[in-house]
Amino acid sequence: MEQQHHHQELIQTLLDCVLACENCATACLHEEMVKEMAGCIMLDRDCGDICSQAARLLQRNSAIAHQYLVICEEICRMCAEECGKHDAEHCQLCAEACTRCAEACHAHHEPVTQD
Template sequence: MSHENYQSIIKTLHECMTACNHCYDACLKEEDVKMMVECIRLDRECADICSYLEQALGRGTPFVSELAEACAKICEACGNECQNHDHDHCKKCAEACLKCAEECRRLVA
């Protein structure tokens, strides 16, 4: 399947990566950074896997299912963690992550 067929998921991956990077940066500026450690850690993991999958799809990787499955799992974990926090950046990140996890699962199906 050519990368043109992946345009929707590529856009979603990019939006999720951007949301995670923003959340990561904003969490580092929170007053109680220690409370945000798991959120920050998962933001990094999620941004990295989304970026990697976006690039891999663009170059026609043969590992679509494997990478999308890992991405869905990490996005879901990040989204669930972000939902635990009341900060606006966390809420927006959770929404982007859970949407991305859902699209990745559709890619695997």
């Protein structure tokens, strides 16, 4: 139980990123030039899904949770870079949330290994 408490801040950061990505993707779908936002929407969806799974793995103390954070950090950095290219407030907020999440994942992940 103590392990879960240790991860609560990271789990919350992951969930905040999920919500920012969902908000961004939804808002992008309502942009006038939605086709130009396709890459952003796709990365938002991938990032949200991966962060959501990472939060679940940490919550259940999965044996691979800390390794999974390597992938989570990568998608968060990709999404932050793409969202950062757009001036829309929802994109900028998403880029900030993704950057925070990438840094948090980086601080907690372990190298991917196979036994």
